[in-house]
Amino acid sequence: MNTTTAHTETDHSQTDYSQADHTTGEPRPEQPPRPQPLYRPADDRMLAGVGAGIARYLSIDVTIVRVVLAVLAVAGGFGVPLYIAGWLLIPDEGHELSIAEEFIQSRAARSR
Numbered sequence: 001m002n003t004t005t006a007h008t009e010t011d012h013s014q015t016d017y018s019q020a021d022h023t024t025g026e027p028r029p030e031q032p033p034r035p036q037p038l039y040r041p042a043d044d045r046m047l048a049g050v051g052a053g054i055a056r057y058l059s060i061d062v063t064i065v066r067v068v069l070a071v072l073a074v075a076g077g078f079g080v081p082l083y084i085a086g087w088l089l090i091p092d093e094g095h096e097l098s099i100a101e102e103f104i105q106s107r108a109a110r111s112r
Helices: 050-058 062-074 079-089 099-110
Strands: none
Touching: 050 062, 050 079, 062 079, 079 099
């Protein structure tokens, strides 16, 4: 009766250690792509660019977003305050702060 156990060796020749976790040596799972920032683009605007910005952020056709906003505006009126909130809260392309953030910071600077 053979009581010795066979030693198995792992073939690491195909392992990419440049992406390996340094604590375990195992390859790391791929990182999901970072989402693009939400902003109101300077081009492709109808009013303030809210629909175009949301469409680019979600990677969908801008017409879909515009139709949804128009339907929400007509059916119950929720689309209008939603659009105004987007205009105030989504920063313009090339700016880091939204209109609301700029207003809050200017008010805070005046109160000092």
